[in-house]
Amino acid sequence: MFVTLCLNPTIQKTLVFEKFHHAEVNRAKESFTDISGKGVNVSRVLAQLKKPVLHITQLTKEEKSFFKRELKKQKIELFSIKTAAKARICTTIIEENMSKNDNIVRSITELVENGNKVEPKTEIHLKKNFDKLLKKAKNNFKIDAFVISGSKAPGFNDSLFAELALKAHANKILTVLDIRGADLKELLNALRNNPIKADETPIIIKPNVLELKETFFANQAENSSEFFEERIKFLLMDIFEKYGILSIITRGKNSTLAFDGKNFIVMPSKKLNPAKIINTIGCGDSFTAGFVAAMSECKNFIESLKQGVECASLNALTIRPGSIF
Ligand SMILES: Nc1ncnc2c1ncn2[C@@H]1O[C@H](COP(=O)(O)OP(=O)(O)OP(=O)(O)O)[C@@H](O)[C@H]1O
Numbered sequence: 001m002f003v004t005l006c007l008n009p010t011i012q013k014t015l016v017f018e019k020f021h022h023a024e025v026n027r028a029k030e031s032f033t034d035i036s037g038k039g040v041n042v043s044r045v046l047a048q049l050k051k052p053v054l055h056i057t058q059l060t061k062e063e064k065s066f067f068k069r070e071l072k073k074q075k076i077e078l079f080s081i082k083t084a085a086k087a088r089i090c091t092t093i094i095e096e097n098m099s100k101n102d103n104i105v106r107s108i109t110e111l112v113e114n115g116n117k118v119e120p121k122t123e124i125h126l127k128k129n130f131d132k133l134l135k136k137a138k139n140n141f142k143i144d145a146f147v148i149s150g151s152k153a154p155g156f157n158d159s160l161f162a163e164l165a166l167k168a169h170a171n172k173i174l175t176v177l178d179i180r181g182a183d184l185k186e187l188l189n190a191l192r193n194n195p196i197k198a199d200e201t202p203i204i205i206k207p208n209v210l211e212l213k214e215t216f217f218a219n220q221a222e223n224s225s226e227f228f229e230e231r232i233k234f235l236l237m238d239i240f241e242k243y244g245i246l247s248i249i250t251r252g253k254n255s256t257l258a259f260d261g262k263n264f265i266v267m268p269s270k271k272l273n274p275a276k277i278i279n280t281i282g283c284g285d286s287f288t289a290g291f292v293a294a295m296s297e298c299k300n301f302i303e304s305l306k307q308g309v310e311c312a313s314l315n316a317l318t319i320r321p322g323s324i325f
Pocket residue numbers: 207208209250251252253254255256268269270271272277280281282283284285286287308309312313316
């Protein structure tokens with residue numbers, strides 16, 4: 001069983017227009033409402049790889065049944081934490097125009113809301129339920145991996161992801177975190193005096209390069225890309241030496257940089273035909289799913305990175321974010 005956690009649940013509204021006019025009334029020719037978010041993307045790709053998935057997120061009573069039904073369609077189980085804070089609603093506006101040679105050309109605009117603030121007891125509920133899940137798993141089923149993805153809604157503490165990751169780690173569960181900023185800094189802080197040892201189950205971080213920059217190189221002048229690659233290499237080695245954490249830094253079409261505890265790895269992205277790339281949103285989430293699925297099958301780090309690249313590339317070729325077919 002793969003356990004995925006995302007604390008910024010999202011309902012995605014997609015509206016399709018033939019023409020969109022600013023400051024006028026526009027009537028959509030089609031509209032869809034889907035569940036979405038980084039955790040849903042990772043869960044979906046894991047399910048597409050035929051892995052059993054339990055997705056944890058906070059939801060209101062009214063939203064729970066919608067999420068449960070939608071996740072069930074994708075063979076994903078839901079573990080919902082009670083809250084009064086509604087999931088944020090994000091809107092995609094797709095404008096479809098005919099090109100001169102009669103192809104449909106789509107322009108996509110994303111409208112993103114901030115998450116709604118959760119009450120303190122949501123975090124307490126989450127921690128209690130997570131403990132219960134780990135306890136239940138001990139005697140009844142194996143947790144293959146635990147994946148934390150994305151930001152969190154306001155109201156949760158910055159130390160929460162670190163706490164949950166360390167609990168999973170204490171239970172010998174492979175843990176991957178696609179987090180950044182204060183959440184990532186808190187994870188490092190938590191391991192400052194007690195780094196992960198070489199013989200323990202790994203904790204792996206997977207921010208993208210912009211998230212890495214924002215977390216560790218904020219306010220620093222832009223450097224040449226070669227120089228910057230060198231700095232990333234030393235940063236990843238430093239993170240391993242001080243905290244025992246392994247790192248993967250994805251960089252879109254540029255090679256992924258990683259440190260597996262022994263070697264610095266440069267894993268090229270696939271060369272994709274630009275005409276075939278439909279949507280690269282969710283490529284990082286698909287990478288995480290492919291990587292963690294392979295790691296759980298005891299493939300080595302490099303083989304697992306390759307499966308990450310494979311899933312990420314397939315995602316770029318599909319319209320739906322976080323999908324490999
Ligand atoms: N244009 C592209 N061409 C080839 N591969 C790509 C391209 N964009 C993304 N990828 C693949 O996807 C992987 C992850 O991409 P990226 O670093 O953009 O993730 P991300 O920003 O975390 O995405 P998200 O958070 O939306 O899931 C890359 O390592 C690469 O393998």
